[in-house]
Amino acid sequence: MTGSTVLLDQLAFPKFPRWHADRLWFSDVHDGRVWAMTEQGQGEPVTAVEGWPAGLGWWPDGTLIVVSMNDRTLVAADRTGTTTPIAALDAFAAHPWNDMAVTTDGRAYIGEFGHDPLGDGAPDGARLVCVEPDGEAWVVAEDLLFPNGAAVLERADGVTLLVAETFGQRISAYDVQADGSLARPRVWADLRPNVPDGMCLDVEGALWVADPVNEGVMRVVESVGAVAWVPFPGRSPYGCALGGSDGHTLYVCTGASTNPARTITERRGRVEALRVEVPGVTRS
Incomplete structure (x- = not known):
């Protein structure tokens, strides 16, 4: 591994990257837009989410779905960039909603903050919600x-949901059952003293x-925990995704900040x- 190359800059708060359909997709959260970028760094906004876009995913038919962080809603975006509400999440938690992972059959697993990011109170225990493609959520x-x-x-022997618990400084794992429920919660990796945020999988399951x-x-x-480390001195990495034409990028x-007054x-x-x-x- 060598040093990083800057492909796109002058963004506000880029986060939640995903490689899909030969492009890197990510949310520029505080700017309220979802971007798609080629591996050469040619990017364009593809949709706007007024409530701040968070986690990204796709249904089996290719429809882009986006967590609207402050509106506490899961929305779908069509080819024109128009968004349609799919599931209201405010009944489950009044805090902002965050990252998302989507299974190949279209179930979306979404986490909430569990605290007010602008407040001084201690964080509460946060929830994970499963949303079916028809909008049913629990x-x-x-x-x-x-x-x-x-x-x-x-994998052939089952499906596992992995979640980075930032304040817990660990990766947690759950077995995904046939009905979408989660079983056998466990610590997949203890990362102390590190503080995990966005993440992605490689073909070896790391x-x-x-x-x-x-x-x-x-x-x-x-x-085991961390087996390799790449520093970004003076920068804060908030998320990562593996992709490119050969998957090795x-x-x-x-x-440099999470404060929207500064990032914008x-x-x-x-x-x-x-x-x-x-x-x-x-x-696929």
């Missing part, structure tokens, strides 16, 4: 410590995980890229 897990990054590990507090990204192996969303005016957000040995998981 709570599948509770008492998480700020669920942030999310990924789905699908995770690349962003750590905005310690300014780097790490490769994490189940039951690690795209990292970085910034300073526009120091970037999408950076580096090459890694193990490629990412390809999903």
Whole structure:
């Protein structure tokens, strides 16, 4: 691995990257737009989400679905960029909603903050909700410590939901049952003293995980923890995704602040890229 290359800059607060259909998709949260970018760095906004776009995913038919963070709603975006509400999440928690992982059959697992990011109160236990493609939603897990990054590990022997608990400084795992419920909660990797945020899977079942507090990204192996570290001095990585034409490019969303009063005016957000040995998981 070598140093990163800046592919796109002058963004506000880029986060929640996903590689899909030969492009990198991400939310520029505080700017209220979802972007899509080629592996060469040619990017364009594809839809606007007034309530701030968060986690991204796709239904089996290719429809883009987006978590509207402050509106506490899951929306679908059509080819014109028009968004349609799919599921209201405010009945489950009044805090902002965050990252999302979508299974190949279209179930979306979404976490909420569990606290007021602008307040001084201690964080409460946060919830995970499962949303079916028809909009039916229910709570599948509770008492998480700020669920942030999310990924789905699908193998012949079953499906596992992985969740980065930022305040818990760990990756947690759940077995996904046939009805969408979650079972056998466990610690997949203890990451102390690191602080996990957005993450992605490679073909060996390891995770690349962003750590905005310690300014780097790490490769994490189940039951072992971090086995590799790439520093981003003076930058905070908030999310990462594996992609590119051969799957060996690690795209990292970085910034200098989480304060929207600064991010909108300073526009120091970037999408950076580096090459890694193990490629990412390809999903149709």
